[in-house]
Amino acid sequence: MDLTIRVAGEAGQGVATIGRLLVQTFGRMGLEVLATRSYMSRIRGGLNWTDIRIAEEPVFGPARQADVLVALTDLAKEILGPELKTGGLLLYNGPANAGCISIDLEATAKQTSGDALYANTVAAGAVLALLGYDSKPLEALLEAQFAKKGAQVISANAACARKGAELVAGQSAGPAAPRPGHGPKEVYDGATAIALSAAVSGVKFATAYPMTPSTPTFTWLAGAAEQYGMVVEQAEDEIAAVNMVCGATYAGVPAMTMTSGGGFALMVEGLSLAGMMELPVFIVLGQRPGPATGLPTRTAQQDLLFCLHGGHGEFPRAVFAPGTVRQCYDLTRRSLETAHQYQTPVLLLTDQFLQDMEQSLDRLDPTPRPIDRHILRDPAPGYLRYALTESGVSPRAIPGGPAFVVCDSDEHGCDGHIAEDLDSHIEQQNKRMRKLDGLRADALGPELYGGQEAETLLVAWGSTYGPAREAVDLLRGSGGSVALLHFSQVWPLRAEALKPVLSRPRRVVCVEANQTGQFATLLRSVGALGEGELLTNYSGLPFSGVEIAERMAR
Amino acid sequence: MKLAPADTRPAWCPGCGNHALLRTFEEAVDAAGIDRHRLVLVSGIGQAAKLPHYTKANVFNGLHGRALPAATAIKLANHELEVVITSGDGDMYGEGGNHFIHAMRRNVGLKAFVHNNQVYGLTKGQASPTSDWKMVTKVQPQGVLSLPLNPLALAIVQGCSFVARSFTGVRSHLREMMVAALRHRGGFALLDILQPCPSFNRQNTFEWYRQRVKPVNASHDPSERSAALELAFTWGEEIPIGIYYRCLRPSFEAQLSVLKDGPLAAG
Numbered sequence: 025m026d027l028t029i030r031v032a033g034e035a036g037q038g039v040a041t042i043g044r045l046l047v048q049t050f051g052r053m054g055l056e057v058l059a060t061r062s063y064m065s066r067i068r069g070g071l072n073w074t075d076i077r078i079a080e081e082p083v084f085g086p087a088r089q090a091d092v093l094v095a096l097t098d099l100a101k102e103i104l105g106p107e108l109k110t111g112g113l114l115l116y117n118g119p120a121n122a123g124c125i126s127i128d129l130e131a132t133a134k135q136t137s138g139d140a141l142y143a144n145t146v147a148a149g150a151v152l153a154l155l156g157y158d159s160k161p162l163e164a165l166l167e168a169q170f171a172k173k174g175a176q177v178i179s180a181n182a183a184c185a186r187k188g189a190e191l192v193a194g195q196s197a198g199p200a201a202p203r204p205g206h207g208p209k210e211v212y213d214g215a216t217a218i219a220l221s222a223a224v225s226g227v228k229f230a231t232a233y234p235m236t237p238s239t240p241t242f243t244w245l246a247g248a249a250e251q252y253g254m255v256v257e258q259a260e261d262e263i264a265a266v267n268m269v270c271g272a273t274y275a276g277v278p279a280m281t282m283t284s285g286g287g288f289a290l291m292v293e294g295l296s297l298a299g300m301m302e303l304p305v306f307i308v309l310g311q312r313p314g315p316a317t318g319l320p321t322r323t324a325q326q327d328l329l330f331c332l333h334g335g336h337g338e339f340p341r342a343v344f345a346p347g348t349v350r351q352c353y354d355l356t357r358r359s360l361e362t363a364h365q366y367q368t369p370v371l372l373l374t375d376q377f378l379q380d381m382e383q384s385l386d387r388l389d390p391t392p393r394p395i396d397r398h399i400l401r402d403p404a405p406g407y408l409r410y411a412l413t414e415s416g417v418s419p420r421a422i423p424g425g426p427a428f429v430v431c432d433s434d435e436h437g438c439d440g441h442i443a444e445d446l447d448s449h450i451e452q453q454n455k456r457m458r459k460l461d462g463l464r465a466d467a468l469g470p471e472l473y474g475g476q477e478a479e480t481l482l483v484a485w486g487s488t489y490g491p492a493r494e495a496v497d498l499l500r501g502s503g504g505s506v507a508l509l510h511f512s513q514v515w516p517l518r519a520e521a522l523k524p525v526l527s528r529p530r531r532v533v534c535v536e537a538n539q540t541g542q543f544a545t546l547l548r549s550v551g552a553l554g555e556g557e558l559l560t561n562y563s564g565l566p567f568s569g570v571e572i573a574e575r576m577a578r
Numbered sequence: 579m580k581l582a583p584a585d586t587r588p589a590w591c592p593g594c595g596n597h598a599l600l601r602t603f604e605e606a607v608d609a610a611g612i613d614r615h616r617l618v619l620v621s622g623i624g625q626a627a628k629l630p631h632y633t634k635a636n637v638f639n640g641l642h643g644r645a646l647p648a649a650t651a652i653k654l655a656n657h658e659l660e661v662v663i664t665s666g667d668g669d670m671y672g673e674g675g676n677h678f679i680h681a682m683r684r685n686v687g688l689k690a691f692v693h694n695n696q697v698y699g700l701t702k703g704q705a706s707p708t709s710d711w712k713m714v715t716k717v718q719p720q721g722v723l724s725l726p727l728n729p730l731a732l733a734i735v736q737g738c739s740f741v742a743r744s745f746t747g748v749r750s751h752l753r754e755m756m757v758a759a760l761r762h763r764g765g766f767a768l769l770d771i772l773q774p775c776p777s778f779n780r781q782n783t784f785e786w787y788r789q790r791v792k793p794v795n796a797s798h799d800p801s802e803r804s805a806a807l808e809l810a811f812t813w814g815e816e817i818p819i820g821i822y823y824r825c826l827r828p829s830f831e832a833q834l835s836v837l838k839d840g841p842l843a844a845g
Contacts, residue, residue: 063586133625226845228655228842228843229651229654229655229842250835250836251838252710253836253839254836254842255654255655255834255836255842257650257654259647260676260677260679260680261676263644263647263676264644264647264676264680265647267640267641267644267647267648267651267826268647268648268650268651269651270637270640270648270651271620271640271647271648271649271650271651271652271655272651272652272654272655274648274652275618275639275651275652275655275659275843276655276656276843276845277655277656277843277845279651279655293641294641294644297640297641297644301638301640322843375602388660394714394845397845421665422656422843423615423616423618423636423652423656423659424616424656424658424841425615426615428614428615428634428635428636428637429636429637430630430631430636430637431638431639431640432631432637433623433639433640433641434639434674440637441585441586441631441637442585442628442631442639443585444581444585445580445581446581447580447581454799508590521626
């Protein structure tokens, strides 16, 4: 059983705050939570909403329709009211109105606590009561959240939460609500899971030029800089950011930057530099729809081939694409480990949907556990930074020790100095590209959800995991024979291992948030996929499981 | 094809100011008592950017125009390193212009030595950001229409903590300026080094500079911003060389509490 609450209103009105209160409360109650954010590129006005889906069993993607709509404005009521499920409830912020439960949230907050600011708490209290939940967990959350602000703020908030509940008491019963199935869980969004994992893994230098949807990761790192001993610096542009990461990794510290497609476009020369200098550069690319500035606050999976091919010349790289918030945490560490093991750039490909998506999880461990930087501690006299090796990985010393560390963006000899000698070029180019063999051998294989024998196979990558997985459940529930093959690492691919799954005679459908089927193109280019259908969504909003299932059934 | 071993001997033209510059640099590093193993030379692309290959030090020879962001992060990752940038007028003031402005704002303890020959050498003779107005080149056949950038005035206005100019033709002065920049402890130091390009700049020749450069008057007080600006705007019949400006402000790294316990790179 699951249920979705949609909180909608203008930017700056508290949509995100109400959402956060409810999400945290539900997590503390022991419900499974998944929340997604939809917002416009503006600071005031417009129409933003947060969808909070709660359930007894884990949920992986957003629902298409809401069971409860909290409309903070008339516009929210007009546009999103008709999208409510049949029998759903509409809580309207305003005067009595047919078909709605009406509360003037600001006036209620003012009357109850003397401050209209607590309108958000009134709304959260009312929602909990409508679903038949006690307001105690919300009050406990408020107490923890406002501990530093003192008893008066806490009691004013608690009074507002109770008042919200009181005002909806006696309303007709809302939709049947899920019952908490376990103890409290924490709720994290993708952006935070990435940042926390980076800090835990020993990132000591982070830099970015702010760009939606990657900014929350950068903000979290800045807030944790003292705690984890990191330098977090805002760069003058993305070119500076990536070159700073090159400098920091040369000097020996794990470092990262984060951006979106437009910023990454500015970074690609630096990415190529990391490939040439063999630096463990880590970049988080949170996608949004392009071309150009595109739809800055929406979601897409349009930069797969770009991040695979971005950067002049040929050099090895790995690209990870998490499908869940937990994978954001795990694959950030794996990205950093891979970058350091192979001394080459690694990308983590997310998008607005996943960056902003919140999921209830067991607590993610915040204890520092630095990755192995693979640094040679005592380089011998005559140390060569780019010594030829079978794996292509040369022992890595850092400046400040007994050996001179010479790195060049020009082609170089084993000693790192400029070499225009063509034999050296071939030796070094082959050495660099040998690392791709190791990267490929270590690559994560895809996850198969559903049976080996399924007659229809959905193929998805990155953030489309949740919706595609839920589509499999829906289709199987109605008698279909469907499975999902999900890739959380999209490069390099082990084509031979994929062929048995992908070449079995059956319907294969690539589900992607882009127009041209970029992952399908990639699979074909390595010979892993023959024919195959595309099921695409480039609307700017994420897939839902229901949407995929309906389009598959057509 | 086996062409030549790694390029560790100067490939500059005879008469290039870089030869004297390199010799002076070696002397200055020794005079400043810098441990070569703690020295990192960071450069971009151009003739100046090749200097790190011709000496003993750690080297980060990165992308055109991008020496400053790389150097910034190297210094922040390990602030016990001495980080010196060897760059040219195109690399620093053209391709890297945005980084130049922001490096001065940040005031990370970097030493930027800019070999300023007012022309592009490696690409064979196009105008640089500091080329004189109306200088004729193959790409600017009607002469350069834009006014030259004034890097020293810009640096002074931006509050750069150390601003100086020298000339490769007066090596004792150049050495003195380099040592002063290397010993500067207040953050970012800019040393603009006038340098003739005998192959591509027939206008601003060795003789042209030699007749014009004149040491800054001993009475000049480098903490006086307006007097420093006067010097920066003096260009033509007379070109002052020396320390134009110095101001006391905390370096970026001195303001970072996370660096108090030692370099981040120590792990």
